[in-house]
Amino acid sequence: MIGIGFRTAPPGFGRTRILLGAIVLMMAACGLPGRAAASPTATADAARIDGVRGIADRAVELDVYSAAMNAVTRVRVLRAADPDAPAPVFYLLNGANGGSDGNWTDRTDIASFFAGKQVTVVIPMGGAGSYFTDWRADDPVLGRQRWSTFLTRELPPLVDAEFHGTGANAIAGISMAGTSVFQLALAAPGLYRGIGSYSGCVRTSDPQGQVLVNAVVNARLGNTVNMWGPPTDPTWRANDPYLHAAELRGTAIYVSTGTGVPGPLDTIDGVRGDLLQLTYQLLFGAPLEAVTDMCTRQLRDRLRELNIPATFDLRPTGTHSWGYWQQDLHNSWPLFEAALTP
Known part of the structure; x- marks a missing residue:
């Protein structure tokens, strides 16, 4: 009934502020990260894979050193059906928690869904509250955030070399990352043949968008001034895909969302008897x-x-x-598969 009430209210900023209050509460309920140590000075070292671990069947986990962030990031990979043959790459981004409290590998059926498919699936871990963008300054809590550089310039050549990439890429993300996939496509024209946004908000520089972005970042104790500057800074508009949507012409685009009205997966049967999960979905989701x-x-x-x-x-x-x-991923895959096919 929460979703129904909000949908029938008249549109406007006041309604959005009420809804966004739930975002702050949800982020707090999911837990906040501890204060990070001050970011070290970046080095001249090149990005590299420091470690590869098998974790299950075709799944491996990489330790990838980012020179841009001077830090090691965990990246989970599902190898293509034939790991010795060339394969396109499909990047999947987690949401505002960076995968620390639920991620693609432990909350969906991607392992079985992609079994038999000649595509390498890559899931970066981390980036909570970062919008997967390059921050203009190191943050006292979140540290050095240079995710756009990492995801568009450092990681792809490493993945292609390690897993026989074809040079064809697509990317999709949920929630916060549903914004990021558009920003990344704009930052690296031609890198992604397709982008997918599941339950994301692409507009970021108008007053409502800024409220949302601040709610997501502040919930992780980060400061958006360190990300894009004060609200009047032109960097906000520069990173707003809504304003630069014309530059996406030629890219395959898939966007999905529900309405907040409880659906078939918002029942006790839909969550397989998990009452706590159902409560979260109805109160926050x-x-x-x-x-x-x-x-x-x-x-x-x-x-x-x-x-x-x-x-x-x-x-x-x-x-x-x-x-x-998970349903959105299944429904959107034909679009990505077609975009990745020569």
Whole structure:
């Protein structure tokens, strides 16, 4: 009923502020990271893979050193069906928690879904509250954030060399990362043949967008001034995919969202008897998805104005939760598979 109430309220900034209050509460409920040590000075070392560990069947975990962040990032990889043959790469980004409290590998069926598919699936871990962007300054809590450089310049050549990449890439992400995939595509034109946003909010520089971005970053004790400067700084507009959507022409685009109205996966059977999970979905996931529904409709209208083809899956029900994102992945894969095929 929370989602229904919000959807029938008149549109406007006041409604969005109410909804975004739920975001802050949700982030707090998920737990906050401890204070990080001051970021070390970056070195001239090149990015590299420092370690490879087998974790299950075709799954491996890499320790990837980022020269841009002067830090090692864990990256999980599902090898292609034939690991010795060339394969395109599909990057999947986690949400605002960076994968620390639920991620693609432990909350979805990607291992079985991609079994038999000739594609390498790459899931970077970390980046909580970072928007996977390059921050202008080191943050006292979150440290050095240079995720755009890491994801678009450092990681792809390492993955291609290690896993016989074909040079064809696509990327998708949930929630916070549903914004990031657009930003990354704009930062590295031609790198991704397809992008997917599941329950994301692409608009970031208008007042409502800034409230949302601040809520996500502040919930991790980060400061958006260190990310894009004060609210009037032009960097906010420079990183707003809504304003630069024309540059996405020629990229395959898939965008999905629910409405916050409880759906088939928001029942006790839908969560396999997990009452705590159901409570989260109804109390937090419903208003969160009502926000992303508004954002997604704005993006749909923007792309229509620009006559840019895109696939939009506007589900009539559903909350901000993994069960729906698993369905979104399944539904969007044909688009990505076609984009990655020569």
